[in-house]
Amino acid sequence: MAIKINFKKDVIDLSIGAGGKSMHRLIEQLMQKAFNNEYLARQEDQAILPVLNGKLAFTTDSYVVSPYFFPGGDIGSLAVFGTVNDLAVGGAKPLYLSVGFILEEGLALADLKTIVESMAFAAQKAGVIIVTGDTKVVEKGKGDGIFINTTGVGVVSDKTATRHTLQTGDKIIINGNLAEHGVAVMSKRENLDFMTNIISDAAPLNGLIDYLLSHDCQIKTMRDPTRGGVAATLNEWANQHRASICIDETHLPISTEVHSACELLGLDPLFIANEGKVLIICKADDAEHVVRTMKQHPDGKNASVIGEITKINDQPQVVMKTAFGGMRRVDWLTGEQLPRIC
């Protein structure tokens, strides 16, 4: 007879990561039940999946966010949405995820259960299946509760392939408010209770992107501005395409709460991670249609053109026209304002 795990009282111990009975018990009573699909049910060390009808898209991310529960989400939903979004912004349809847990001895199984169930819910929301996994346990003091790696596989049809050449005048569009994920995690970490109405924007972007593509939006390239924020993504583009980019501070969608929180904490929302935002570059002529279409979708209500490509084949740089009419350089930070935000 299988011993029932007490998810209310038990904690992770080293035996669970060791490939023996305890590990199998946890996988059967928690992961297989929550993720519930034919591939995991086979209990093999690899999933054998149907033939893909197109090019293979492949992406990985480890999640080490601290704390692992935060307003608007947790490390589990973040790990699903983050990896789904890295596929979606590559023009791929996200299909399958793998999950690798690194658990610290002493982690409450109640927390693990909440996180695993949150992953299952997030996967369902994003339309992906968690088909294979791995669980390791490290001694107390050699980890931090829970780290999660998710790796995603998707398929790219010729229709959805992006990555076109950029041109002077191309517009840069975002689908909504900046910095909500980073500020929400920060508020929880620092116990800043007055910020409790700021919640993470963590969400899957594939629904919105599908909607845009099926409404004839011509997208040149997309990225999700996560670690390092919008500033990092713009600088990556500037470097990659040898482009000058100019954004307009007055066009950046930022909620009053996030704006106040950032002022108070001395943080710049341009550098703070987002987990449900996409930056899109398109031709100037297509920008209005893209923004209008975005606004019709629940995940694009606050869409805005935030800037444009001002030169190509130049010294890469990103600048911002400030609210006061001046110009300011937006360099990427050497490090980060907020470590372990995702």
Place this chain on the structure above:
Amino acid sequence: MAIKINFKKDVIDLSIGAGGKSMHRLIEQLMQKAFNNEYLARQEDQAILPVLNGKLAFTTDSYVVSPYFFPGGDIGSLAVFGTVNDLAVGGAKPLYLSVGFILEEGLALADLKTIVESMAFAAQKAGVIIVTGDTKVVEKGKGDGIFINTTGVGVVSDKTATRHTLQTGDKIIINGNLAEHGVAVMSKRENLDFMTNIISDAAPLNGLIDYLLSHDCQIKTMRDPTRGGVAATLNEWANQHRASICIDETHLPISTEVHSACELLGLDPLFIANEGKVLIICKADDAEHVVRTMKQHPDGKNASVIGEITKINDQPQVVMKTAFGGMRRVDWLTGEQLPRIC
């Protein structure tokens, strides 16, 4: 001008995991250089790969081995071979790997460089490409030097698909000596210098498996006996197929050194992790051909039939005929003799 990293003196700091300049510098000067391929060179958050000609195989593993350098390998080569092997034993041709690093603040960049270069060498040896990656950094005391997740994608052609029904009389074959990985890591961890001639068996199995398949070896199913050792794999099979399995102690290939080390430390080689071994089940009539073919390959020199399926559709159990002629139950352990062995 890009600042040159001093790989001899520098250590990992939190800024490196933050998506800013330091992280890009590390990726450009270390990972992209070592792994060196067109997909990584694109610096996107996802790799877009060619259409696969067959079913997709997908597997993930996180590696937390301690210490991260051990006789015969390191966490880097282990992370490549382990994931390659999980694809190969599923009957897939391993093609692409992703890599996710979780680094602890203070890790010497010299160590990281050695590990990354070891991964590159291992990938070349196994014939796979590391096409996408992620690097996170956690504060000192919240990790343990380095954890690595690798996730692998392979392709299964109809020819190589395995997983047949098992029958009474089917033989169980291993390609060589037991327990060398676990004992090698243990000897290093415990500073047992007298064991220095025991080195990890970590190796890619896809070469050997290709060789068997191309020499008409009829394989019913395969697994690599890693965590929990041969005992765990046999018990997994027994459970999955409701089979009784009997192995013969005198037929288990174990080196004199490993045998002595296990006696001294009170460890049972059946429960110790291997990282270059495959267990194969085939029809009784095919066993001789499989073993003979294995022995012709450098990774199968010590191949041996170690046991057989004695009953199907029965209470699952694994037993061993001991060297003294008695019978002993081989249950899987609740936990593990050796934590953090892979």
